[in-house]
Amino acid sequence: MQSTQINIENSSNIEGLNEVENKPKKKLSYTKWGYIFIASFFVIYLIFTLVPQLLTIYDSFFDYDPFSGILVTDAHPEFCGFLNYQRLFQENALGVIEIYQTIGNTLIMWIIGAIPQMVIALILALIFTSTRLKLKGTGFFKTAFYMPNLIMASAFSALFLMLFSQIGPIYTLFKDMGWIPEHFDFVVNKTSARLMVAFLNFIMWFGNTTILLMAGIQSIDESIFESARIDGASTRRVLFDMTLPLLKPIVVYVLITSMIGGLQMFDVPQVLTNKAKNSGTRTIIMLLNDYLNMKNYGRAGAISVILFIITAVLSIFVFKTINKKEDR
Amino acid sequence: MADKSKLYESVDSSESRKALIKLIVVKTLCYLFLIFLTFMSFFFFYLLFINTTRSNNQLQDGGLVLIPSDSFFENLHNLFTSFRGEFNAVIGLKNSLIVALGSSLLTCYFSALTAYGIWAYDFKLKKAAEIFILAIMMIPSQLSSVGFYQIAIKYGFRNKLWLLIIPSIAAPATFFYMIQYLRSTVSKELIEASRMDGSNEFMTFNRIVLPIMKPALAVQFIFSFVGSWNNLYMPSLLLSNKDKKTLPIMINALSSTSWGSKDLGCIYMAIFLSIIPVVIVYIFLSRFIIKGVTAGSVKG
Amino acid sequence: MADVKIRNLVKIYPYIDKKPKKGEKVKKTNLQITDKGVVAVQKFNLDIKHGEFVVLVGPSGCGKSTTLRMIAGLEDISEGDLYIDGKLMNAVEPKDRDIAMVFQSYALYPHMTVFQNMAYPLRILPQHITYKFEIRYLNNKLEKIAHIEEELKEKYSNKPEKLQKKLEKYELVKKEAEARITECNGLIDKGEESYFKKMSKDMIDFKVREIAEMLNISEYLDRKPKNLSGGQRQRVAIGRAIVRNPKVLLMDEPLSNLDAKLRNQMRAEIIKIRQRIQTTFIYVTHDQIEAMTLGDRIVVMKDGYIQQVGTPQEVFDHPRNLFVSGFIGIPQMNYFDAKLLKKEDGYYVDINGYVVKPSKEKQERLKKSKVEEQDILVGVRPDHMSITDKGITGRVNVTELMGTTSHIHATVNNKDIIAIVPNDGVHVDYINKDVTFGFNGNVIHMFSKENERNLEFLSEVLASEFRFDDDLAKKQAEHEKK
Structure with a gap:
């Protein structure tokens, strides 16, 4: 009892250990x-x-x-x-400032595709997650709406190009209905070409947006809605006072990431309207592509850098919205 | 069940009957809306399918036809044998498959490896490495395309398929998904157990961690495969040789303003052929894929 | 089996991000903080003998798991040395230390079946195969062959030629096996024990099944871990650890994920396993019952320091300081402010007028430690308190009927105490009544108010202050003198 509590085995052993100790010690490290x-x-x-x-x-x-x-x-x-x-910011031979024109085109086509896409995706997300409506087959609808997102954009565009061409079935239908004038060319006309690009983007992305927004809605604590309802809020009030404000960060996130993607729009307008030389649907990446094919790396590089700067600014917005989400 | 019985009991009062009718009306409107959107999503693909079954002559006449005809196999046969256009189905399918398979396999393996390296070990640059990868995730791929194209031309690397495959080893978004998966589902004790059981570090990764990450690998494989399969921009810059082109480049070359001289049946078939592999994969794995969309979105 | 020597082991976790500025509060911790980082384990010294079962016990954050992980090689050693079987292990990878570990979360590989989980360590590395094991394996093989031969004989009873051909094949294998058995027996007689080789597939199969049978998990071999209950998973984890005859088996809170009933069962199971396999155990737990029932010796730790090392009995009967006395024993020990008096005929303890004379043994130890008169804390375990006429009086707040005993919660001098009294058929309602509790001189523990040490052992070197170096230096100095 009086000695140490730790039993040290006897000395011959200890001397042996001491020799080992003199060797340089390595550390075990991963x-x-x-x-x-x-x-x-x-x-x-x-x-x-x-x-x-x-x-x-x-x-x-x-x-x-x-x-x-x-x-x-x-x-x-x-x-x-x-x-x-x-x-890039000077007028070219045709009196057009190409960078403004292409960025403008890109933004216009993005907006006319993205705004309805956002509205419809929001409606879909709300009715899919509604505990009141309890819709059946939401799984099927989600699957159906997401599918176009996986389809090869160039193939989808080529299909549109053919369906809307002078001998395509949709063209024929429109002509028979008298909705378009004689010899109308969908891909040559600025407005119709832009609408087609936007529509294609809409079809391809609304399912994706719906799924993202649904995840956003489902991540909101269900009890918030329940307590609002018990506090006497109508369905409409719950939507405008609770759901939408809480969903705002996700909507902003989806919008900005969609815009970053939209700026890089290439496949659809390229396949759909490049052969038609439609200046109303020429996007910034198509411009970049043209300069690259001309081996004008300087100009192409400048476009890339501008695109990068715009994207970087937008990305900072994205990170800010994400951080806000965390604060909540 | 409880809800339903309540509903029936309260039908008596006119107020709740009104509410019930309103609900039914709203529900019907919702379904109509959904069916309309479904129609929109599928209609064009349906038209595509119909047109692959029609002969060139039928197609050249124009008109909207919604009933399939009987030339499907004829068109398919013509596309593979006699079609004289930019579209060479055999070569296109082969090249697309090589690039998509190669790059998605590399993306999956190396993203998992990198994520594991950062997750499992403590080293000085650990945090810096992760932040760096997060930061580069947002850089548009176009920023590198100019320099990449230039280097490829300078060193004679154009028309080399591996040039489209190797860079996918560094895939920031996939890395991010993998590290989140590791953090949420794999316990570090498992790694330690494997170490105690005698594996070396690579063995632990290959035999223990990779099999556990199968669900994440599968999701990312699909997305990466589809992304590569559908990609037009980079391949169209790098691949100019007839024997090296991938399907999207061929599809792009098909687009034209004058269709009169071409075999439209074959062109529809070419489009059909380009999208059908992905559609088939989607039919079998849609549930899985949709889960992946949501999981990938919960960033930050 | 192997002995483990731990010399001045220290673990310092360096600051990962930034050093905390002066005055800045670090996470709530009682651990010492130095310039290098947070010291999780302080100069840990321990000798573990062949086949000993040592339990490290302490509250969370006391460094017990870190110590275990350093022994395992999962955590690098900041300072000090670790010897297993006389070999320095500091820089040796875990796979080469010949040790195995059972984890708290079991850490079963979810994508492998139970069989594959247990076979994994055998498949990837060569093992020490004992000749005894190989003889068992070969005998089993012979049995199987005999069984097959009989089946064949039945099947081909009317075709003797074909039978002969088929049997010939097995004859060769049989002969080989028999020859090997004699060879092995010869080697055993020579004193050889084992050889180091990768196991064959059949041998792995036999080994896994042998262990599975011992652990009663044979029926689950084809299941995946997710289809097992907690207790079954625990068995598999133990099976995976012992399947390769490790020299040292480490267990990190292996029972803490189980419910109370299963925990009791598995505790008994571990004792059984220990009797069947010859290996050194190092077991980490925060549960004192596990520590008391399983350990040959237990090591009580707190804030990175060893508090006491000893047999369960020793730790329970003679806690070396206030912390150990409070940590070991349920319900917790009761403490009273008291005065230690030194009179001519020995020491006395005065608790608010209730004077108790410590037992003879205690008197001697106090005398040896030259303890002076002072204010002290007296500790008495609830089981040692009884209701008497003479003693300290308190008001009873609650009584809990536990079956054969009752727990009486009372307040004495503004301190809550518990006494355990037997239920001997006489039921008295003590609630809100003043009751007097007494105890004798054998069961009191006297602690210094100054440094919280047990006064009886004041002259002893503290476990936490013991340094192997000092001892070694002294011995070496003596050696040189000679």
Whole structure:
């Protein structure tokens, strides 16, 4: 009892241990494995994304334009400062400022697709989640509405192009009904072409938006609605006083991410209207694509950088709405 | 059950009868609305299907026909044998399949690996690495496309399919989904148990973690496959060789303003062929996919 | 089986983000905070003998799990040394330490069946295969062959030629196995125990089934973990740990996810398992009943420090400080303010006028420790209190009938105490009455108010202050003198 409570086994053993102790001690550490496991991602990102990104930005300050004042060969572009950016905001031979035109087109087509899409998706999300209506078959409808989102956009557009062409069935139907004038071309007419692009985007994305909004509604505590109802709020009041305000962050999130996606609109207008050379549906990415095909990397780079800046600003909004959501 | 019986009891009073009628009216309107939207979603695909069954002659006459005809297999046969256009079904299907399969497999495996690396180990740059990946998630792919295209041309990498496959190793969005899945469903004790049982770190990942992550891998595989299958922008920049084109590029090349000289049956069939694999996958896995949409959306 | 020596083990968790600024409050913790980080385990010293069952016990955050994880190799060792079987293990990966662990959450691989879970450790690494085990395995094989032979004989009874051919095949295997058995027996006689090799598929199968039978989980071998009950999962987890005959078996709160009834069952089960497999156990728990019933020795920890090491009996009878006395024993020990008096014929304890003379043993220990007169805390376990005429008086608030005993909750000098009195057929309603409680000198524990130590053992080196280095240095100095 008087000695220590810990039984140390006797000394011969201890001397042996001491010898081992003199050797340099290594530590057991898994740190290196973390680096090993994430290495592939970062190496590939560096080579295939980061380097090209930096090259794009670098390019945007060099003149590749064979018709520009400072004429250079393709192999030796010259530093030109912000010339590429300035040129983008100048009128071209047709008297059009291409960057404004394409961004304008993109935004117009996005808005006429996204606004109805948001409204309808909201209505759908509300009636799907309504405990009053208790609709049957919501699973089927959700599945049906989401399907167009997975369809190849270029194929969907090609289909539209054919259905609305001069010999397509929809064209024939419209003509027979007398809704359109003789020799009307859907993809050449500015308004109809824009409407078609917007409509296609609408069809492809409203199901997706519905599902996102439903998740948003379901994440709201059910008891909030119940207590509002017990407090005497009508269905309409619950909708406008509770559901919509609580849903606002998600709606903003969905809208902005949709806008970021919308800015990158390419497949649909490309397939649908590129052959028709419709200037009313030319998007910013189509412009970029054209410059790339001309090997004018400077101008293409400048467009990419502008697009990146717009996206970055919008993304900050997204993160802010997300953070607000967390505060709630 | 309880709700229903209450409903019947209260039918007597005129007030609740009014409410009941109102509910039925609202419900009917809702269903009509839903059916209309369903019609919109399917109508064009239905037309597509009808038109694949009609011969070129029938199609050239125009007109809206809603009843299938009998030329489906003829069109299919013609598309694969005699169709003289930009669309080569065999090559397109093959290339699309290679790129989509290759890139989605790499995306899934390496996203899971990266997520696991950040989730399971403690190292100095752990947090920085995760924040970096989150930050680059929002950068539009177009920013790299100019430089990428330039490099590809410079080093003669155009028309190489692997150039579309390898970069998918670094997929920030998939990484994000994976790390969330790991955090919510896998316990670190499992990793430790495996370590105690004698696995080395790669074995633990391949034999224990990957099988547990199967649901997440499957969802991300589908999305990544569909995304790659449908992608037009990057492939159209890089692939110019006839033998290397993928389906979306071929579809893009089909679009025209004058259809009179072309075999429309074959073109409809080409479109049909491009979308049908995804539709079939969707029919079988729709429930799964829709769950994935919601899960992926709960970001932040 | 192996012995485990732990020398001055320290775990410091470095600050992950930023060092807290001065004056800034860190998360509620009693742990020591140094420049390097938070010290979760303080100079931990312990020698664990071959085949011993040691239980680390303490409240959450006391460092018991961290210690276990350092032994396992899941957590790196900040300072100090760990020896298993005389070999320094600090930098050895867990898979090479020849240890196994049972986790609190069982950590069963959800995508594998019970069989696959248990076979996993055997499949991936070579194992120490004992010759005894191999003989068991071969005998089983021979039995199986005999069974098959009989079946064949029945089947081909009218075709002797075909039978002969079929039997020949088995004959060869049989001979091989028999030869190997004699070989193994020879090696055992020579004193060899085992060899190190990857197990064959058949051998793994036999081994897993053997262990499964021992744990009564043979019927569930093809099920996935999610289709098992908590108790069954626990058995599988233990099975996976013991299937490869680890030298040391670590258990991290293995029973805490079970309900009370199952926990009692599994406790008995663990005792049974321990009797059947020869290995060293290190067991972590916060449950004192588990600690008392399972451990050969228990190590009580708090705030990263060892409080006391000893047999359950020792810890219960002679808690070395106030914390240990309160932590071990249900319901908790009662404490009274008192005065230690030193008179000519020995020490006396004066509790508000109730004077008790400590027993002879206690007197001697107090004398040896040269304890002076002072204000002290006296601890008495509820079981040792009885209702008497002479003693300390308090008002009874609540009585709980527990069956053969009653718990009486009373207030004495503004302190709540509990006394356990037997139910001997005479029912008295004590509620709201003043009752006098007494106890004798054998059962009192005297604690210093100054440092909360048990006064009887004041001269002893504290477990938390014991440093192996000092001891070693002394011994070495002596050695050099010679």
